[in-house]
Amino acid sequence: MTPVEPITGLRARHPLEERPACPAPQPIVEVDRLSLYYGEKPAFQDVTLSINKGCITALVGPSGCGKTSFLTCLNRLTDLITGCRVSGRITIDALDVLAPSTNVIQLRRRIGMIFQKPNPFPLTIRRNLEFPLREHGLQDREQITQTMEATLRDVGLWDEVKDRLDSPALALSGGQQQRLCIARALALFPEVLLMDEPCSALDPLSSGVVEDLIVSLRSHYTVLIVTHNLAQARRIADYAALFWVQNGAGQLIETGTAKQIFEEPRDPLTAAYVSGMRG
Amino acid sequence: MAKTLSRLQNPREWLALVFVWGAAALVTATFCWLLGDIIRHGLSHISWTFLTAPPENAGRRGGIGPILVSTSLILGVCLAVSLPIGIGTAVLLAEFTSDQSLFGWMTRRSLDILAGVPSIVFGLFGNAFFCKTLGLGFSILSGGLTLACMVLPILIRSTEEGFRAVPASYRLSAAALGLSRTTTLVHLLLPAAVPGLLVGLVLGVGRAIAETAALIFTSGYVDRMPESLLDSGRALSIHIFDLSMNVSGGDANAYASALVLVIMLLAINGTASWLATYGLHRKVVTV
Amino acid sequence: MTSLSSNTLSRWSTDELLCWVLRGTAAIAGTIVLLIVAFLIVEALPVLHHIGLLRFFTDPSWHPVEGLYNLTPMLWGTLFAMTGSVLIATPLGILSAVFCHYYAPPALARPYRRLIELLAGIPSVVYGFWGLVVLVPLIAEIQPPGPSLLAGILILTIMILPTITLMADASLANVPQQYVRGAAALGLPRWATIRGVVFPAAKSGLFTGVILETGRAIGETMAILMVCGNVVQIPTSIFDPIRTLTANIALEMAYALGDHRAALFVSGLVLMAMIVALALAAEWISRGRVYG
Numbered sequence: 001m002t003p004v005e006p007i008t009g010l011r012a013r014h015p016l017e018e019r020p021a022c023p024a025p026q027p028i029v030e031v032d033r034l035s036l037y038y039g040e041k042p043a044f045q046d047v048t049l050s051i052n053k054g055c056i057t058a059l060v061g062p063s064g065c066g067k068t069s070f071l072t073c074l075n076r077l078t079d080l081i082t083g084c085r086v087s088g089r090i091t092i093d094a095l096d097v098l099a100p101s102t103n104v105i106q107l108r109r110r111i112g113m114i115f116q117k118p119n120p121f122p123l124t125i126r127r128n129l130e131f132p133l134r135e136h137g138l139q140d141r142e143q144i145t146q147t148m149e150a151t152l153r154d155v156g157l158w159d160e161v162k163d164r165l166d167s168p169a170l171a172l173s174g175g176q177q178q179r180l181c182i183a184r185a186l187a188l189f190p191e192v193l194l195m196d197e198p199c200s201a202l203d204p205l206s207s208g209v210v211e212d213l214i215v216s217l218r219s220h221y222t223v224l225i226v227t228h229n230l231a232q233a234r235r236i237a238d239y240a241a242l243f244w245v246q247n248g249a250g251q252l253i254e255t256g257t258a259k260q261i262f263e264e265p266r267d268p269l270t271a272a273y274v275s276g277m278r279g
Numbered sequence: 280m281a282k283t284l285s286r287l288q289n290p291r292e293w294l295a296l297v298f299v300w301g302a303a304a305l306v307t308a309t310f311c312w313l314l315g316d317i318i319r320h321g322l323s324h325i326s327w328t329f330l331t332a333p334p335e336n337a338g339r340r341g342g343i344g345p346i347l348v349s350t351s352l353i354l355g356v357c358l359a360v361s362l363p364i365g366i367g368t369a370v371l372l373a374e375f376t377s378d379q380s381l382f383g384w385m386t387r388r389s390l391d392i393l394a395g396v397p398s399i400v401f402g403l404f405g406n407a408f409f410c411k412t413l414g415l416g417f418s419i420l421s422g423g424l425t426l427a428c429m430v431l432p433i434l435i436r437s438t439e440e441g442f443r444a445v446p447a448s449y450r451l452s453a454a455a456l457g458l459s460r461t462t463t464l465v466h467l468l469l470p471a472a473v474p475g476l477l478v479g480l481v482l483g484v485g486r487a488i489a490e491t492a493a494l495i496f497t498s499g500y501v502d503r504m505p506e507s508l509l510d511s512g513r514a515l516s517i518h519i520f521d522l523s524m525n526v527s528g529g530d531a532n533a534y535a536s537a538l539v540l541v542i543m544l545l546a547i548n549g550t551a552s553w554l555a556t557y558g559l560h561r562k563v564v565t566v
Numbered sequence: 567m568t569s570l571s572s573n574t575l576s577r578w579s580t581d582e583l584l585c586w587v588l589r590g591t592a593a594i595a596g597t598i599v600l601l602i603v604a605f606l607i608v609e610a611l612p613v614l615h616h617i618g619l620l621r622f623f624t625d626p627s628w629h630p631v632e633g634l635y636n637l638t639p640m641l642w643g644t645l646f647a648m649t650g651s652v653l654i655a656t657p658l659g660i661l662s663a664v665f666c667h668y669y670a671p672p673a674l675a676r677p678y679r680r681l682i683e684l685l686a687g688i689p690s691v692v693y694g695f696w697g698l699v700v701l702v703p704l705i706a707e708i709q710p711p712g713p714s715l716l717a718g719i720l721i722l723t724i725m726i727l728p729t730i731t732l733m734a735d736a737s738l739a740n741v742p743q744q745y746v747r748g749a750a751a752l753g754l755p756r757w758a759t760i761r762g763v764v765f766p767a768a769k770s771g772l773f774t775g776v777i778l779e780t781g782r783a784i785g786e787t788m789a790i791l792m793v794c795g796n797v798v799q800i801p802t803s804i805f806d807p808i809r810t811l812t813a814n815i816a817l818e819m820a821y822a823l824g825d826h827r828a829a830l831f832v833s834g835l836v837l838m839a840m841i842v843a844l845a846l847a848a849e850w851i852s853r854g855r856v857y858g
Contacts, residue, residue: 079454317692448652
């Protein structure tokens with residue numbers, strides 16, 4: 001297993017730029033013939049996909065075609081679901097994700113996840129950020145404070161909350177809560193960020209703010225985002241993958257650069273979907 | 280107006296109205312009769328001396344001081360044993376086993392049956408197991424342990440409900456941040472489940488204080504001040520039973536003891552329903 | 567500076583340790599029922615060995631000191647008291663719940679529900695005491711001696727009433743509002759809606775409530791012991807004194823020795839069997855096998 005860097009809070013970091021460019025293709029996540037079953041019912045089957053480092057990959061497709069289930073395989077949240085069976089192979093930086101010996105806790109530290117509904121813990125804003133950091137072994141108060149400020153600045157929340165870090169996180173607005181959740185994930189220095197429709201529960205204005213934030217993560221983090229909003233996928237994604245339900249199970253129909261998927265789709269289903277005719 | 284008319288037109292509707300209101304009135308009247316009777320006869324006897332003095336002349340005169348001490352000791356033993364076991368089991372059932380697992384299913388079923396076991400059967404069991412087999416004799420310890428078995432199902436059920444009321448998103452987001460299950464439990468789930476736990480605790484205490492049949496053959500009748508947990512001690516409910524059945528002329532003190540017991544239980548029940556209504560929806564802000 | 571890997575490794579084992587501790591506590595909690603049954607059997611075994619199960623029903627009378635162990639009068643006592651109280655408490659309890667949901671103005675429904683909860687919290691010894699000093703003298707005026715099956719039934723009724731009311735209340739609350747609105751849209755009056763729509767929809771909860779109250783009625787000891795007179799006989803009228811299985815145990819445990827003590831554990835086993843049968847019935851109902 002690749003050794004995981006300890007969190008020190010002192011890792012050299014650059015403040016996020018406005019619109020960083022996508023680096024040259026270099027796969028970091030490799031998914032090979034991945035299938036997932038809930039009991040006997042397949043959620044998706046035989047998905048083979050590679051995801052490039054530092055880029056934003058959008059997973060699009062109609063509801064119920066296994067996009068969210070696919071995300072939960074990557075950080076093994078599937079372990080929490082009873083009766084759920086995963087087969088195939090996922091490697092992240094040479095780490096075999098699905099191997100039983102894999103340390104799930106380390107894995108989940110390296111792969112952050114943002115949910116559709118903002119889900120800060122019912123604690124204060126400060127505790128929301130500090131608590132996971134401490135749990136992952138960062139004890140130094142100074143470093144924690146620095147990391148907290150840096151990540152809150154990254155998500156553009158610092159100026160809004162710096163005077164009320166000790167008020168409950170649930171008192172924030174929906175968009176602020178979602179940015180807090182992103183900050184909470186970024187504080188652990190993940191290599192990959194999984195986002196499950198992070199904007200769909202937000203109002204248009206907050207949604208725009210969060211979208212800009214996601215764009216600014218490009219090249220610093222590998223982002224995998226599920227979205228139903230094709231316009232959004234078109235705006236932010238470098239790569240795109242289309243899922244579709246065929247024969248009662250989700251399938252990966254087509255992958256490619258976002259430009260290619262949206263402008264010159266090869267598969268007729270993709271063409272129909274991106275032009276808004278189906279799904 | 281239209282409603283009233285249609286009701287009057289239909290004799291069956293009218294009859295139902297009478298029966299429903301009649302049932303409610305009957306139940307309310309009985310309740311008031313019972314409570315009024317106990318308050319009317321009991322209140323005049325209650326004083327600080329009554330609460331602290333030892334009973335005299337088999338309880339006809341004197342107070343209930345040692346009996347209150349025994350009752351609280353029995354309760355203390357009961358909670359000290361049942362709380363850790365109860366919370367542990369509730370956490371396991373709510374967080375660590377799926378509904379399909381055999382172990383969870385068996386534990387749940389056996390608790391369901393335990394909840395229905397008559398208290399006198401607990402008394403038989405306590406007498407055979409704690410008093411005889413474990414050699415604890417008639418003692419506060421035996422009584423408390425017997426009560427602990429009795430309150431476990433109540434405690435576990437409410438605590439489990441408390442845990443189930445915690446939104447699933449807490450667990451998912453904690454797992455996604457790579458927090459261990461122990462940490463998630465201690466820092467997130469437990470604080471959020473505290474109201475359910477309190478409801479269970481209060482209901483369990485209520486059941487334990489009210490219990491008589493399970494204690495007759497485990498903690499015994501002795502009304503002296505207990506000197507250790509291995510002494511026999513008389514619980515308040517047994518005191519009432521003894522005064523009314525075995526001691527002629529004990530009615531006045533029985534009334535007063537009954538009032539003390541009822542006040543304790545009403546306070547406990549009030550706390551429980553207050554917690555259940557307002558506490559369960561409380562937002563936990565700090566750990 | 568802490569290295570993450572070593573830290574998480576140790577935390578993994580904390581998780582496993584915790585899981586095993588919890589399993590231990592659950593195993594203790596789950597074993598209690600088995601322990602109870604085991605101890606009842608072990609203690610009852612000597613007498614079952616000596617005289618066999620049959621003589622508990624065929625002996626001429628209950629005179630344990632002389633070696634006569636007929637439990638039938640006590641079984642009848644339990645059965646009569648239980649049936650009578652369930653028959654009165656069930657309609658009263660269900661009507662009370664209906665009152666809370668469909669008849670009472672909101673300002674009355676809440677206090678009434680609270681009152682029922684308070685009734686549930688009053689200990690059996692207080693009910694027994696009240697029955698002894700208030701009900702029994704009243705009954706004695708109508709037909710001596712006073713302590714009787716009737717007194718037992720009345721006291722049991724008040725005691726099990728909260729059980730059925732609270733269960734019925736919960737199951738009425740679970741009836742989907744759209745059924746009631748649908749019936750109202752059809753112009754059905756209130757009681758017709760309740761009888762035709764609400765009761766069928768709430769049926770399994772109501773049945774579970776009846777089973778729970780039956781269990782309480784069978785198991786109740788102190789109140790029954792205090793008001794029923796405790797004469798070992800099969801009653802011929804509701805004014806006759808009776809003795810129930812539970813009261814029998816409570817009365818005689820204090821001085822019972824040898825086979826007599828074992829015989830009391832046999833009656834404990836009989837009670838346990840009734841409760842398990844009721845629990846099975848409840849499980850059967852909750853799986854939704856009651857239709858039609």
